[in-house]
Amino acid sequence: xxxxxxxxxxxxxxxxxxxxxxxxxxxxxxxxxxxxxxxxxxxxxxxxxxxxxxxxxxxxxxxxxxxxxxxxxxxxxxxxxxxxxxxxxxxxxxxxxxxxxxxxxxxxxxxxxxxxxxxxxxxxxxxxxxxxxxxxxxxxxxxxxxxxxxxxxxxxxxxxxxxxxxxxxxxxxxxxxxxxxxxxxxxxxxxxxxxxxxxxxxxxxxxxxxxxxxxxxxxxxxxxxxxxxxxxxxxxxxxxxxxxxxxxxxxxxxxxxxxxxxxxxxxxxxxxxxxxxxxxxxxxx
Amino acid sequence: xxxxxxxxxxxxxxxxxxxxxxxxxxxxxxxxxxxxxxxxxxxxxxxxxxxxxxxxxxxxxxxxxxxxxxxxxxxxxxxxxxxxxxxxxxxxxxxxxxxxxxxxxxxxxxxxxxxxxxxxxxxxxxxxxxxxxxxxxxxxxxxxxxxxxxxxxxxxxxxxxxxxxxxxxxxxxxxxxxxxxxxxxxxxxxxxxxxxxxxxxxxxxxxxxxxxxxxxxxxxxxxxxxxxxxxxxxxxxxxxxxxxxxxxxxxxxxxxxxxxxxxxxxxxxxxxxxxxxxxxxxxxxxxxxxxxxxxxxxxxxxxxxxxxxxxxxxxxxxxxxxxxxxxxxxxxxxxxxxxxxxxxxxxxxxxxxxxxxxxxxxxxxxxxxxxxxxxxxxxxxxxxxxxxxxxxxxxxxxxxxxxxxxxxxxxxxxxxxxxxxxxxxxxxxxxxxxxxxxxxxxxxxxxxxxxxxxxxxxxxxxxxxxxxxxxxxxxxxxxxxxxxxxxxxxxxxxxxxxxxxxxxxxxxxxxxxxxxxxxxxxxxxxxxxxxxxxxxxxxxxxxxxxxxxxxxxxxxxxxxxxxxxxxxxxxxxxxxxxxxxxxxxxxxxxxxxxxxxxx
Numbered sequence: 001x002x003x004x005x006x007x008x009x010x011x012x013x014x015x016x017x018x019x020x021x022x023x024x025x026x027x028x029x030x031x032x033x034x035x036x037x038x039x040x041x042x043x044x045x046x047x048x049x050x051x052x053x054x055x056x057x058x059x060x061x062x063x064x065x066x067x068x069x070x071x072x073x074x075x076x077x078x079x080x081x082x083x084x085x086x087x088x089x090x091x092x093x094x095x096x097x098x099x100x101x102x103x104x105x106x107x108x109x110x111x112x113x114x115x116x117x118x119x120x121x122x123x124x125x126x127x128x129x130x131x132x133x134x135x136x137x138x139x140x141x142x143x144x145x146x147x148x149x150x151x152x153x154x155x156x157x158x159x160x161x162x163x164x165x166x167x168x169x170x171x172x173x174x175x176x177x178x179x180x181x182x183x184x185x186x187x188x189x190x191x192x193x194x195x196x197x198x199x200x201x202x203x204x205x206x207x208x209x210x211x212x213x214x215x216x217x218x219x220x221x222x223x224x225x226x227x228x229x230x231x232x233x234x235x236x237x238x239x240x241x242x243x244x245x246x247x248x249x250x251x252x253x254x255x256x257x258x259x260x261x262x263x264x265x266x267x268x269x270x271x272x273x274x275x276x277x278x279x280x281x282x283x284x285x
Numbered sequence: 286x287x288x289x290x291x292x293x294x295x296x297x298x299x300x301x302x303x304x305x306x307x308x309x310x311x312x313x314x315x316x317x318x319x320x321x322x323x324x325x326x327x328x329x330x331x332x333x334x335x336x337x338x339x340x341x342x343x344x345x346x347x348x349x350x351x352x353x354x355x356x357x358x359x360x361x362x363x364x365x366x367x368x369x370x371x372x373x374x375x376x377x378x379x380x381x382x383x384x385x386x387x388x389x390x391x392x393x394x395x396x397x398x399x400x401x402x403x404x405x406x407x408x409x410x411x412x413x414x415x416x417x418x419x420x421x422x423x424x425x426x427x428x429x430x431x432x433x434x435x436x437x438x439x440x441x442x443x444x445x446x447x448x449x450x451x452x453x454x455x456x457x458x459x460x461x462x463x464x465x466x467x468x469x470x471x472x473x474x475x476x477x478x479x480x481x482x483x484x485x486x487x488x489x490x491x492x493x494x495x496x497x498x499x500x501x502x503x504x505x506x507x508x509x510x511x512x513x514x515x516x517x518x519x520x521x522x523x524x525x526x527x528x529x530x531x532x533x534x535x536x537x538x539x540x541x542x543x544x545x546x547x548x549x550x551x552x553x554x555x556x557x558x559x560x561x562x563x564x565x566x567x568x569x570x571x572x573x574x575x576x577x578x579x580x581x582x583x584x585x586x587x588x589x590x591x592x593x594x595x596x597x598x599x600x601x602x603x604x605x606x607x608x609x610x611x612x613x614x615x616x617x618x619x620x621x622x623x624x625x626x627x628x629x630x631x632x633x634x635x636x637x638x639x640x641x642x643x644x645x646x647x648x649x650x651x652x653x654x655x656x657x658x659x660x661x662x663x664x665x666x667x668x669x670x671x672x673x674x675x676x677x678x679x680x681x682x683x684x685x686x687x688x689x690x691x692x693x694x695x696x697x698x699x700x701x702x703x704x705x706x707x708x709x710x711x712x713x714x715x716x717x718x719x720x721x722x723x724x725x726x727x728x729x730x731x732x733x734x735x736x737x738x739x740x741x742x743x744x745x746x747x748x749x750x751x752x753x754x755x756x757x758x759x760x761x762x763x764x765x766x767x768x769x770x771x772x773x774x775x776x777x778x779x780x781x782x783x784x785x786x787x788x789x790x791x792x793x794x795x796x797x798x799x800x801x802x803x804x805x806x807x808x809x810x811x812x813x814x815x816x817x818x819x820x821x822x823x824x825x826x827x828x829x830x831x832x833x834x835x836x837x838x839x840x841x842x843x844x845x846x847x848x849x850x851x852x853x854x855x856x857x858x859x860x861x862x863x864x865x866x867x868x869x870x871x872x873x874x875x876x877x878x879x880x881x882x883x884x
Contacts, residue, residue: 033413080589081589084593085592085593092354092356092412092413093592093596095356095412095413095416096356096549096588096589096591096592097588097589097592097593099358099416099585099588100585100586100588100589100592101585101589103542103581103582103584103585103588104582104585104586104589106581107579107581107582107585108582111578111579111582213420213424213538214424216417216420217417217420217421217424220417220421221421224414224417253432255428255429255432255433258424258425258428258429258432259425259429261425262421262422262425265418265421266402266405266406266418269405269406269409269410269414269418270405270406270409273409273410
């Protein structure tokens with residue numbers, strides 16, 4: 001039992017962490033928490049199943065197409081829901097615009113893809129029991145994504161530019177960085193990360209339209225735990241959340257585990273509003 | 286679909302002349318709702334009932350979303366909670382059966398409690414977190430309804446409660462729900478047009494100023510979440526009865542979206558708008574049957590369009606009054622003689638004293654050992670170059686920053702560091718460097734916000750529109766109008782504040798601060814952006830205020846104004862006192878002249 005708790009906990013946790021990183025990636029260049037993060041992960045599963053099972057494409061082609069499709073959705077998010085409201089003084093408008101887009105994505109998926117969960121193909125075909133690929137695949141995907149992001153942010157010019165914009169938008173623009181293009185790029189990147197989360201977690205969660213709303217919440221919990229924009233916090237928070245949730249699930253049942261996750265979420269928000277790894281907020285007066 | 290026969294009693298005293306036009310649309314909807322049974326069939330009874338039930342929930346949610354500005358996107362969870370609580374209690378599958386009305390009341394109490402729990406993060410955190418909490422709550426409530434089979438029947442569901450005659454026919458139940466909807470409208474209107482409703486808008490649009498007027502955000506929000514949660518759960522009980530049989534599938538997130546969007550389409554700070562929004566969104570999928578499957582998509586498109594194109598919603602479309610142009614050659618002419626009638630003579634002999642106050646930001650000592658005495662009836666000028674710590678000093682006194690060292694005392698009482706919402710109760714009022722007014726509220730309402738803590742009626746009294754609440758409203762309105770007369774803005778009392786000029790906003794802030802009948806008034810650059818005529822009048826006004834016994838602390842850059850009206854002047858430089866004394870002494874002080882005034 002311990003084995004299956006750890007296996008399923010780490011797998012779910014890795015998916016949550018990836019969705020959290022999707023949130024963070026969009027947040028870093030635009031200061032916008034977008035409700036499309038969970039939907040991107042949902043689409044990763046749906047597109048994967050569509051391309052590989054329905055259309056019979058080879059795994060690699062299906063994977064590449066899935067990521068491209070998700071990246072396009074990410075860019076659409078920026079154009080439709082983020083750019084028009086960034087100019088506005090009303091800070092909360094992005095909540096509404098991204099929620100609207102997320103609902104559209106969900107509804108179109110529900111109608112075009114169906115409201116029943118549909119199977120996701122096996123990708124590698126390695127492992128059984130707790131070593132089944134549906135458990136280790138998300139963990140590996142999460143690890144590779146983190147390494148890739150670290151490389152991007154630390155070693156490449158584009159990554160440095162991302163960091164500069166996340167640090168101080170105005171200063172970065174004054175230095176002549178193409179802020180708008182970088183923002184679009186970061187939304188495409190967020191789309192790819194969300195797509196990876198959904199694709200790698202496809203066998204665990206299936207290709208199901210309602211995953212979007214679920215992942216929106218469970219992916220946000222690590223962000224709240226770790227602090228906005230903090231990827232390391234999201235990783236730790238995500239894995240902790242997954243393990244905790246699965247342990248509660250196995251030990252005391254589903255009702256308690258959802259209640260416990262929600263209670264912890266509220267308590268952390270009240271006790272450490274800027275997250276366990278976050279920094280204090282700015283002054284108001 | 287509903288109207289409120291009682292609204293006149295709640296508002297006639299405050300806005301007697303404008304009650305009837307404001308009430309007509311509600312009456313119209315009510316009359317239409319009443320004649321619906323005679324012109325249609327049982328199918329429309331179902332839709333009408335549904336709209337009425339949704340409105341019971343939306344009327345409460347409107348106070349959270351439209352007035353307090355908190356984006357509660359998962360309120361379907363409270364509907365679910367209320368539906369299951371009522372059904373389980375009435376069916377008696379866990380406890381002995383409870384009569385349906387009892388079950389509804391218990392469900393409302395449960396809903397109220399959960400309304401507050403879900404709302405807890407909203408007390409401290411940004412909008413997005415609250416949106417997420419309600420979304421998360423909606424997610425887990427559905428999961429629990431599915432998993433807790435012994436109580437909720439899981440996916441199979443449970444029988445909804447049944448009303449006894451005469452409410453057990455479709456039209457009987459319809460009239461019952463219309464009745465509840467009317468009561469819901471009445472309750473929410475009572476709060477919306479009370480000092481609590483104004484305070485809600487204040488914390489939404491000008492939270493810093495709201496704190497300075499003594500509005501306690503957590504306390505107010507808890508009251509509102511209790512009310513909205515109770516109404517949502519009550520609506521849930523009715524919904525379960527309408528459905529006759531409930532399963533978790535009945536409570537899709539689409540419903541939440543409907544509630545939420547109804548309010549946004551309707552417009553913030555309005556009751557009529559969201560009511561029309563609720564009716565339209567309930568009927569829309571019915572009259573366009575092919576669209577039914579796409580209804581959520583449609584709602585989402587509507588939401589995006591509203592956000593991008595029409596942020597004011599229906600209410601803004603119907604607001605013809607705010608489109609009439611204002612006179613362009615307005616002058617602010619304070620009527621200082623009237624001050625003695627509205628500002629009671631302050632009896633305080635206490636001095637506001639700062640000793641050795643230190644405030645640091647990291648390694649920067651923004652205030653470095655400041656001593657300051659503001660005496661009643663005197664005007665104390667605080668001047669100095671930019672960054673010398675003038676505004677910071679005001680912020681420390683009014684509690685936005687907690688001093689790292691030193692004491693601030695009022696007479697013999699030490700003022701607690703931080704806690705800005707306690708300053709108003711101590712008789713300290715202030716204005717802000719950038720005027721912080723509520724753009725969407727009228728000038729009169731902005732000023733009335735200043736007197737929020739003067740009201741005596743409790744939230745419950747305001748909710749039920751009891752006599753003490755009316756006394757409060759009458760008093761606040763009369764006082765605010767008089768105060769506007771004193772600062773010279775009474776002609777603009779009913780205009781939306783965001784249509785005013787910058788200089789007028791400064792005088793609104795002063796009127797709002799005076800509503801507290803303050804012992805001490807802190808003014809942060811009140812003359813910035815004013816014409817020279819206006820500055821002269823402002824000077825006379827400040828002087829008159831101080832002659833009523835109020836101690837004034839004036840931060841200003843206009844040296845002429847300072848030397849004209851101040852009794853004492855303190856000059857700051859880099860957080861330290863450069864000089865202090867009478868205006869005559871300061872004017873010839875060598876260092877002040879070379880560092881700040883210029884020779």
